[in-house]
Amino acid sequence: MTEPVPASPAPIEALRDKGPDKPPRSKWKDVWAQFRKHKGAMVGAFFLIFITLGVLVGPYLWTLDPQALDIRAKDMRPIYTALWDSSAKVSWAHPLGSDQLGRDNLSQLIAGGRASMAVGWAAMILSLVIGAGIGVLAGYFKKLDGPLMRLTDLFLSLPILPLLLVAVTLFRQPLRANFGPEGGMFILIVTVVGITSWMPTARIVRGDVLALKEREFVLAARSIGTRPFQIIKRHLLPNVLSPIMVSATLGLATAIITESALSFLGVGFPSDFPTWGKMLADAVARMEDFPERVILPGIAISLTVLGVNYLGDGLRDALDPRIRGR
Amino acid sequence: MLTYAIRRLVLSVPTLLFISFVIFMLLQLAPGDPMAQVPLTVPPEVKQKMREALGVGEPALVQYWKWLVQVFWIEPKVFIDWLTRDSWLLGWLPDTHLYNGELRVISWQTRSPVMDIVLQRIPQTLWVVGLSYVVGVLIALPIGIYSAYRQYSVFDQAGTFITMVGFSIPPFFTGPLLIVIFSVYLGWFPSIYDTTHVVRDWASFKVQLMQMIMPVMVLALQTTAQLSRYMRASMLDNLNQDYVRTARAKGLSEAVVVMVHVLRNSMIPVITVIALGVPAIFGGAIITENVFKVNGIGQLLITALFANDLPMVMTLTFIFAVLIVVFNLIADILYGLLDPRIRYD
Numbered sequence: 001m002t003e004p005v006p007a008s009p010a011p012i013e014a015l016r017d018k019g020p021d022k023p024p025r026s027k028w029k030d031v032w033a034q035f036r037k038h039k040g041a042m043v044g045a046f047f048l049i050f051i052t053l054g055v056l057v058g059p060y061l062w063t064l065d066p067q068a069l070d071i072r073a074k075d076m077r078p079i080y081t082a083l084w085d086s087s088a089k090v091s092w093a094h095p096l097g098s099d100q101l102g103r104d105n106l107s108q109l110i111a112g113g114r115a116s117m118a119v120g121w122a123a124m125i126l127s128l129v130i131g132a133g134i135g136v137l138a139g140y141f142k143k144l145d146g147p148l149m150r151l152t153d154l155f156l157s158l159p160i161l162p163l164l165l166v167a168v169t170l171f172r173q174p175l176r177a178n179f180g181p182e183g184g185m186f187i188l189i190v191t192v193v194g195i196t197s198w199m200p201t202a203r204i205v206r207g208d209v210l211a212l213k214e215r216e217f218v219l220a221a222r223s224i225g226t227r228p229f230q231i232i233k234r235h236l237l238p239n240v241l242s243p244i245m246v247s248a249t250l251g252l253a254t255a256i257i258t259e260s261a262l263s264f265l266g267v268g269f270p271s272d273f274p275t276w277g278k279m280l281a282d283a284v285a286r287m288e289d290f291p292e293r294v295i296l297p298g299i300a301i302s303l304t305v306l307g308v309n310y311l312g313d314g315l316r317d318a319l320d321p322r323i324r325g326r
Numbered sequence: 327m328l329t330y331a332i333r334r335l336v337l338s339v340p341t342l343l344f345i346s347f348v349i350f351m352l353l354q355l356a357p358g359d360p361m362a363q364v365p366l367t368v369p370p371e372v373k374q375k376m377r378e379a380l381g382v383g384e385p386a387l388v389q390y391w392k393w394l395v396q397v398f399w400i401e402p403k404v405f406i407d408w409l410t411r412d413s414w415l416l417g418w419l420p421d422t423h424l425y426n427g428e429l430r431v432i433s434w435q436t437r438s439p440v441m442d443i444v445l446q447r448i449p450q451t452l453w454v455v456g457l458s459y460v461v462g463v464l465i466a467l468p469i470g471i472y473s474a475y476r477q478y479s480v481f482d483q484a485g486t487f488i489t490m491v492g493f494s495i496p497p498f499f500t501g502p503l504l505i506v507i508f509s510v511y512l513g514w515f516p517s518i519y520d521t522t523h524v525v526r527d528w529a530s531f532k533v534q535l536m537q538m539i540m541p542v543m544v545l546a547l548q549t550t551a552q553l554s555r556y557m558r559a560s561m562l563d564n565l566n567q568d569y570v571r572t573a574r575a576k577g578l579s580e581a582v583v584v585m586v587h588v589l590r591n592s593m594i595p596v597i598t599v600i601a602l603g604v605p606a607i608f609g610g611a612i613i614t615e616n617v618f619k620v621n622g623i624g625q626l627l628i629t630a631l632f633a634n635d636l637p638m639v640m641t642l643t644f645i646f647a648v649l650i651v652v653f654n655l656i657a658d659i660l661y662g663l664l665d666p667r668i669r670y671d
Binding site for chain 2: 040153154156157158159160161162163165166167169170171253257260261264265267277280281284287288291294295298301302305306309310313
């Protein structure tokens with residue numbers, strides 16, 4: 001039975017397989033190499049990490065309470081105004097100044113960033129889960145395709161911003177009563193942003209799944225008796241990861257902007273809870289005297305969104321195999 | 327093509343009905359009470375009667391049916407009457423007198439028909455939003471064409487960066503920023519849009535122009551950022567095609583090749599994007615109207631929401647939904663008309 005296989009005769013030199021001259025590289029290493037070439041994406045990624053770390057660690061480094069009122073130190077200007085206006089009311093105790101109630105701008109910015117980033121990430125993850133789920137189900141199960149895609153079309157023809165405003169204004173009271181003023185608003189905003197922004201993800205994922213489903217490896221998996229949900233989990237989801245990641249970055253940017261827009265229109269978080277959009281909205285009334293109170297949160301929102309958008313741009317290039325080889 | 331258009335038109339009716347039903351049911355869950363502002367000295371049974379007078383006493387489905395009848399049957403009658411009586415377009419026709427005093431959709435704030443208020447507000451919105459869209463398109467197209475033609479040049483790189491920035495800065499930041507720079511420091515433009523201003527002569531026209539510049543620019547920045555990306559990508563797709571090489575090889579001038587052959591083909595997807603963007607810009611105008619105090623329909627929606635004026639909110643949201651459905655339809659039909667390769671049937 002187990003006779004040793006006779007040694008094969010030495011192969012002809014020209015026919016011998018050449019070993020790979022480079023060690024094989026994994027796909028993710030290639031993606032990373034391509035991603036690093038995109039300068040904007042690298043800067044965007046670093047800025048996003050910086051902001052995220054800043055709002056996570058910031059409250060421990062800058063320990064002033066963002067909600068503490070200090071009426072004697074109200075209306076302080078940022079420290080850099082002293083460069084051109086020596087009579088400005090500045091102090092190192094409030095490097096970015098304080099607002100009309102004496103709350104410190106720097107700690108408000110950090111706390112506001114925490115709220116904005118938390119809402120952004122949570123809403124993005126929610127919309128990704130809904131979008132990817134509906135997309136995979138519609139693409140894989142033919143019976144569900146029609147109804148689910150009609151549902152997606154319906155959602156796409158809803159007027160998003162008016163509906164968001166309606167939903168937030170109407171459901172504010174009951175949710176606040178149940179989960180507290182901040183928790184209730186957080187749940188409400190994350191939910192409404194999540195369930196109104198999953199449609200593009202669902203469409204992209206459905207398209208990719210429709211194409212993948214016909215490939216041989218799925219046929220092979222089915223022929224050995226793998227159940228549909230196993231196929232989805234093991235074979236389809238890893239392959240649609242790249243479009244999902246790209247729409248994740250877009251979703252994060254949209255969620256941050258939507259949350260700030262709601263806060264700006266005055267239907268967001270309660271008035272003593274700082275977010276970037278709320279700081280901006282509160283400062284608009286006094287922007288002639290204190291332009292920095294508009295500009296600082298505005299720059300924070302814009303730079304974060306810009307960073308996220310650049311990150312998405314780079315990810316799209318890096319994850320696209322047609323571009324990656326070049 | 328015609329059958330496709332008709333089929334889509336017919337299909338959009340159940341879509342709109344469903345959307346209006348969803349919005350109505352959402353508003354039914356609203357905790358607010360239209361009688362909240364009435365003094366406490368008014369006895370409860372009188373309050374109940376007032377509620378019923380506003381149409382709140384009936385079951386939800388009956389209310390929805392009445393709203394449907396009012397919006398789709400009575401309001402068109404009022405509109406046709408107005409067309410044949412007062413408008414300069416069809417005013418020469420004999421008066422129709424279709425409307426004889428049925429109840430219309432009434433706003434809870436003013437107790438006057440919602441549609442009358444909406445019609446008062448629409449010109450302001452249309453002026454600002456419409457003009458900003460035209461300006462945005464006119465800026466975006468040349469930028470997109472040129473940056474595709476000189477791909478990776480300094481102009482292209484700068485254009486990419488600026489569109490990315492324009493894409494990322496939300497209008498509620500650009501608005502105040504422009505106000506700080508141009509109204510506070512430079513004093514060039516007024517910070518508030520005065521809707522009572524009447525254009526009579528050259529001087530008042532200049533005032534109107536000055537107050538329109540900033541809101542129009544804020545909205546146009548968003549449009550420009552998106553459209554010039556699309557224009558550039560679409561031009562790039564076409565510039566490397568064989569027919570472009572043929573056109574050059576037969577000795578056509580570069581201007582004709584780019585501006586006639588390539589541009590005409592690249593405009594096909596861009597035009598549908600332009601059509602699809604119209605409802606979005608109405609939605610985005612809610613914020614811009616709020617920043618510059620333009621009393622258009624976006625501002626009307628916000629005040630109605632805060633005043634718990636459900637019929638007004640319902641009707642306005644439905645108008646936004648109609649805009650989206652109609653412009654989706656227009657985009658699809660335009661795509662089929664412009665590109666003979668697309669066949670829907």
